Amino acid sequence: MQPDDHVCLCFRVSLRKLQNHLERERPTVASQLSECLGAGTGCGWCVPFLRRLHAQHVAGTLPALDESPEDYAARRTQYRAGRRHGTYDRPSSDPMASDPDRSPAPSVRVPLTQLRRGQRAIVDCSNLADLPEGERCLLHAMGMHDDCQLRVCSPGAPCIVQIDDTRLGISAEVARRIMVTPIEDGDRRAP
Amino acid sequence: MSAGSDAARPTPRIAVLGNPNTGKTTLFNRLCGVRARTANFPGSTVEGRIGTHRSPAGHVELELVDLPGSYSLTIDVPEARVCRDCLQGSLDGIEPDAMLVVLDATNLRRNLQFAAQALAHRLPAVVALNMWDTARARPGCVDPAELSRRLGCPVVPVSGRTGEGLAALDVALDTVVDLPFGADALVARLQKLPPADATQAMLASWADQVTRAAAPMAAAPAPDPADSLVDRVDVALTHPFVGIAVFALTMAALFSAIFMVASVPMDLIDLVFGRAAELVRSAMPEGLLADLLADGIVAGIGGVVIFLPQICLLFFLLSLLEDSGYLARAAFAVDRVMRRFGLSGPSFVPLLSSHACALPGIMSTRLIRDDRERLATILVAPFMSCSARLPVYVLLIGILSVGKPAWFAGAAFVACYALGAVAGLLTALLARRTLLRGPARPLVMELPPYRVPALRNALLVTWDRALVFLRNAGTTILAISVVMWWLSAFPRAEGTDARMQQAGSFAGQLGEAAAPAFAPLGFDSQLTVGVLTSFLAREVFVSTMGVLAGAGSDADPADRTVLEQVAAMPRADGTPVFDPATAAAALVFFVLAMQCLPTLAVTRRETGSWKWPAIQFGWMTLVAYVAAMAAHAVVRAWGGGA
Numbered sequence: 014m015q016p017d018d019h020v021c022l023c024f025r026v027s028l029r030k031l032q033n034h035l036e037r038e039r040p041t042v043a044s045q046l047s048e049c050l051g052a053g054t055g056c057g058w059c060v061p062f063l064r065r066l067h068a069q070h071v072a073g074t075l076p077a078l079d080e081s082p083e084d085y086a087a088r089r090t091q092y093r094a095g096r097r098h099g100t101y102d103r104p105s106s107d108p109m110a111s112d113p114d115r116s117p118a119p120s121v122r123v124p125l126t127q128l129r130r131g132q133r134a135i136v137d138c139s140n141l142a143d144l145p146e147g148e149r150c151l152l153h154a155m156g157m158h159d160d161c162q163l164r165v166c167s168p169g170a171p172c173i174v175q176i177d178d179t180r181l182g183i184s185a186e187v188a189r190r191i192m193v194t195p196i197e198d199g200d201r202r203a204p
Numbered sequence: 205m206s207a208g209s210d211a212a213r214p215t216p217r218i219a220v221l222g223n224p225n226t227g228k229t230t231l232f233n234r235l236c237g238v239r240a241r242t243a244n245f246p247g248s249t250v251e252g253r254i255g256t257h258r259s260p261a262g263h264v265e266l267e268l269v270d271l272p273g274s275y276s277l278t279i280d281v282p283e284a285r286v287c288r289d290c291l292q293g294s295l296d297g298i299e300p301d302a303m304l305v306v307l308d309a310t311n312l313r314r315n316l317q318f319a320a321q322a323l324a325h326r327l328p329a330v331v332a333l334n335m336w337d338t339a340r341a342r343p344g345c346v347d348p349a350e351l352s353r354r355l356g357c358p359v360v361p362v363s364g365r366t367g368e369g370l371a372a373l374d375v376a377l378d379t380v381v382d383l384p385f386g387a388d389a390l391v392a393r394l395q396k397l398p399p400a401d402a403t404q405a406m407l408a409s410w411a412d413q414v415t416r417a418a419a420p421m422a423a424a425p426a427p428d429p430a431d432s433l434v435d436r437v438d439v440a441l442t443h444p445f446v447g448i449a450v451f452a453l454t455m456a457a458l459f460s461a462i463f464m465v466a467s468v469p470m471d472l473i474d475l476v477f478g479r480a481a482e483l484v485r486s487a488m489p490e491g492l493l494a495d496l497l498a499d500g501i502v503a504g505i506g507g508v509v510i511f512l513p514q515i516c517l518l519f520f521l522l523s524l525l526e527d528s529g530y531l532a533r534a535a536f537a538v539d540r541v542m543r544r545f546g547l548s549g550p551s552f553v554p555l556l557s558s559h560a561c562a563l564p565g566i567m568s569t570r571l572i573r574d575d576r577e578r579l580a581t582i583l584v585a586p587f588m589s590c591s592a593r594l595p596v597y598v599l600l601i602g603i604l605s606v607g608k609p610a611w612f613a614g615a616a617f618v619a620c621y622a623l624g625a626v627a628g629l630l631t632a633l634l635a636r637r638t639l640l641r642g643p644a645r646p647l648v649m650e651l652p653p654y655r656v657p658a659l660r661n662a663l664l665v666t667w668d669r670a671l672v673f674l675r676n677a678g679t680t681i682l683a684i685s686v687v688m689w690w691l692s693a694f695p696r697a698e699g700t701d702a703r704m705q706q707a708g709s710f711a712g713q714l715g716e717a718a719a720p721a722f723a724p725l726g727f728d729s730q731l732t733v734g735v736l737t738s739f740l741a742r743e744v745f746v747s748t749m750g751v752l753a754g755a756g757s758d759a760d761p762a763d764r765t766v767l768e769q770v771a772a773m774p775r776a777d778g779t780p781v782f783d784p785a786t787a788a789a790a791l792v793f794f795v796l797a798m799q800c801l802p803t804l805a806v807t808r809r810e811t812g813s814w815k816w817p818a819i820q821f822g823w824m825t826l827v828a829y830v831a832a833m834a835a836h837a838v839v840r841a842w843g844g845g846a
């Protein structure tokens with residue numbers, strides 16, 4: 014992948030921009046890369062790659078990705094299509110699948126649909142802007158607002174979450190737009 | 205208390221409002237019981253209940269208005285609009301003197317945001333802290349006195365389920381309607397609340413602050429082992445396959461129960477009204493008045509009351525299911541299937557109910573939040589094969605399957621049900637792409653906790669629905685029956701037999717005139733009369749055809765069953781009326797046609813205009829006509845024609 018190729022295809026954030034951001038801002042955690050033009054806050058595909066870039070930077074090497082841009086984009090398309098039907102499993106070559114400790118690592122924003130059952134997370138509603146106004150207000154009024162804490166009762170898309178004592182059923186299109194920062198691992202945590 | 209001093213004053217009116225699932229209606233039922241009636245709020249299809257509460261002290265009577273549950277007062281949905289208009293006093297005839305805000309004490313943070321919006325209105329207020337029995341049992345439970353200081357109005361802990369705290373609530377309501385509530389009182393309250401233009405985030409942080417102050421000892425939500433169990437149940441019940449299978453089984457059980465249990469009272473009602481009609485005939489001199497009373501009015505009332513057992517049972521069982529928390533999960537599970545047809549989870553129950561009868565099906569569309577989706581559901585509900593079509597199916601499939609293998613009749617029944625359902629879903633898809641175009645509403649719904657359903661509530665809901673049905677649909681059905689009787693009884697053909705009367709009446713003349721229109725379907729004028737009379741109520745078809753066939757045949761009718769008589773009916777030229785092509789066309793026509801005036805009346809009532817019943821009637825008749833013509837042509841080409 015060349016410096017001008019896009020890592021975050023949703024927000025068209027190039028590798029060069031990310032390299033410069035890492036150099037200039039020296040973020041302590043990978044999730045802070047989202048401050049670089051919103052990288053990783055769209056479909057969520059590039060999140061593991063952003064983490065790899067951050068890790069390389071912390072290790073002192075020049076952040077780089079050896080995937081070819083074509084292959085990278087093709088796999089993302091597959092990921093998005095699979096997520097629409099809830100069938101996608103990241104291949105074992107995928108950094109997220111190969112490293113269980115990082116899946117999904119705390120303090121990284123991911124779509125709500127990627128959480129596991131029982132996992133708790135902090136909500137970020139900033140991606141809901143393209144929902145109809147009425148639905149957004151309804152979600153807020155039901156308790157789903159920025160910085161509230163939720164617990165996943167039934168994972169995936171559609172999903173069921175619990176906020177305080179309220180259980181909400183959320184259809185796939187809304188659940189994908191809700192970004193969350195996991196705060197603890199769910200009940201599948203290895204002993 | 206000053207009840208005596210101002211006896212001339214009208215009954216104080218109190219608006220009851222709150223979030224959905226706060227037990228508001230349970231509390232309302234606890235206060236009003238059967239002294240409540242369901243009413244549509246002016247200018248909307250939103251329904252609320254108005255009841256009177258007799259309090260033991262002070263004001264002997266209070267009028268309570270149960271407003272629809274809403275998550276917020278500022279969002280643009282019908283329920284929120286009604287609440288807003290009511291609090292602002294712009295809802296004609298229901299200007300409240302005070303408000304009772306019902307909060308769920310176990311879910312204070314969210315409920316307080318609604319309370320802040322409600323309390324900003326210029327009305328004296330009482331806050332009922334409902335579900336107190338559950339909340340009190342938790343560690344660090346909220347302190348009502350502190351909450352009252354924070355909200356600037358009395359806060360009364362109550363439990364609608366157990367009845368705890370109702371006496372204190374009475375006192376608070378009595379006091380609040382008697383005290384003057386001036387601008388200064390409002391200002392004092394407003395100072396405690398977030399500003400009127402507060403964003404949801406500001407509301408949330410204010411609610412958080414108040415919750416912390418009122419319940420400082422509340423522990424952070426500890427992982428509850430029960431949560432994990434409920435999670436597992438939720439996962440199963442909303443699973444794409446398991447969830448839908450469980451739902452299908454539940455509904456199958458529900459409808460079997462309705463069919464089995466309702467058939468007893470329905471037969472009884474049929475019998476009683478039949479006897480009553482006979483009694484009227486024998487008690488009165490033969491003539492027009494006796495005919496009108498027996499065939500028009502008694503039969504008409506019977507035709508209304510006969511629907512009652514099904515409607516009552518359906519609403520009773522649905523209310524139990526809804527109360528248990530299951531119905532919300534089921535709706536959530538079928539959402540993804542319904543979405544493909546421009547409908548959503550909540551439309552499924554009404555459509556399923558319509559297989560018993562479209563009337564309760566259409567009445568239960570009130571569960572659907574989106575207006576366009578609700579209209580689409582109402583529009584297609586009559587396509588589902590209701591129980592009134594069953595006798596017609598039996599007759600026509602009986603004729604069709606003569607000389608066919610045994611499986612044929614069963615397959616034909618299944619095909620009829622499938623044809624109706626498919627036509628309905630495709631119509632919904634078409635409507636959502638044209639007339640009722642609109643964004644598919646993304647589904648976000650609250651899944652209330654599982655609980656043991658309250659029998660008392662279910663009975664009150666059933667009672668309420670039965671009254672609404674009798675009052676509104678009932679009067680229309682009765683009127684239609686009288687008109688129908690008149691059409692088939694006039695002009696009088698004295699001294700002739702039933703067949704001549706039928707043929708010579710306005711209905712018969714109409715059949716003769718309309719026969720050319722039905723000729724492409726292979727219908728002759730007799731069958732046309734049968735079809736035309738069944739536009740009022742399709743179950744009439746069998747009796748009409750029975751009358752025509754019985755009167756027309758030379759053999760003693762007692763020797764043969766109605767089915768045999770009708771199957772052997774001759775046309776004017778001697779060939780049988782029901783050749784296979786005609787029978788198939790008639791069957792398809794009955795599956796798809798809108799032949800139920802009561803349904804049109806209920807559609808009119810539920811949609812508030814004649815436009816929708818007109819569209820429903822026009823479209824279904826068109827589809828039925830075209831499909832029947834196609835069926836006639838296909839069967840004839842296939843070699844089945846006469």
